[in-house]
Amino acid sequence: MSNLSLVLVGHSDLVEALTDYDESDVLRIKQGILGEHINAQDRWYALSGIMGHLSPERSFEYYNHFATLMATYALSKADITLPERTLYNVTGFTNKKLKENNATVRNSSVSIPSIRTLLFKNIIEGKRKSPKFTIENCDKQFLLSTNTLAADELFGRYGLNRVQLLLQTYDKEMPLSKAAQLANISIHDAKVLIERASEIIDITTKRGKPRFVKLSDSNTPVLSPLNIQYQSDLRLLSLLLSNAYRLREKSGTDWTWFIEICREKLSNSRAYLPFRKEDEKELQRFIGIAEKLLPLKRWLVSSNEDLLMKTMSSTDYQDIKQQSNDSKNALHIGIASRDPRDQTNRWQYSPLLRFFVHMMLITDEKLSIVS
Secondary structure (H helix, E strand, O other): OHHHHHHHHOOHHHHHHHOOOOHHHHHHHHHHHHOOOOOOOOHHHHHHHHHOOOOHHHHHHHOOOOHHHHHHHHHHHOOOEEEHHHHHHHHOOOHHHHHHOOOOEEOOEEEOHHHHHHHHHHHOOOOOOOOOOOOOOHHHHHHHOOOOOOOOOOOOOOOHHHHHHHHHHHHOOOOHHHHHHHHOOOHHHHHHHHHHHHHHOOOEOOOOOEOOOOEOOOOOEOOOOOOOOOHHHHHHHHHHHHHHHHHHHHOHHHHHHHHHHHHHHOOOOOOOEEEOHHHHHHHHHHHHHHHHHOOHHHEEEEEOHHHHHHHHOOHHHOOOEEEEOOOOOOEEEEEEEEOOOOOOOOEEEOOHHHHHHHHHHHHOOOOOOOO
């Protein structure tokens, strides 16, 4: 279906690049499907008819994997023009500026492809210093390079979705070989991931309750991490992971300390860490590292009012969300999230922190699971 769409409608450059059809093949296919009028407007309907669809919409939705590529390539080749005055109203580009940047102007209309460089410079001015696909400094190079992580490291080799799929299918008593195949993870790596996930079951609170996992209906521990519930948390996860890879690369000591203290302190009821009055230096270090993972405005601290005033009044912490609760005698810190069930729209602790720490313990072999 995708190849036929290229042949019937796509640009010849794409046909040459993505198929092995020559000009005679293309003509033969077009005439075989469309008959004599090979450039008529009903080409998409001819394709959908072959697929047994009533309209092209269904074909586009599921079967034409080159549709976006074909559309963007056609746009890149199109010589779109705008009246000079319209372009000025939108961009502020004067006729002088257009001439200085070698714009093509015909009959008071400007060729948009001819001012691509000018548009690009204008878009990325100011707040956005560079587009996301370029490397602005050495720090960002880590995120884009495939060679930064050691080749023999398991960490970062698989996306979290694939690791989670492996755990979920294994929880359903699927054989490991099939679960690994389904998640597209090598059997050797799958064994390591399952083994580490199994060890995390033994991480418990002082009261003996599992810190990271829940029990199934049959009262046996589940390897899969507790799911993230809200889209706002899922959006934060991408930023959290990017910053985590950077932190691990630049400061392995801080990375290890942060995950290990979460392993030891994270509450099993809500995803926060308690720090006592005498743990102030430990809390300061935690916040210093937490800020490298997420901006301080994404973190929530709650305690009694006196302790909040004494510990969190520094201007260094002014961006952290604070919530007073006189029943608490320790400082509780975690990732902040809006509580949709609370009509007052109060802040709550996001399960994202537990999910993140759990997955890092599973995937980073350098981290110790047992205290």
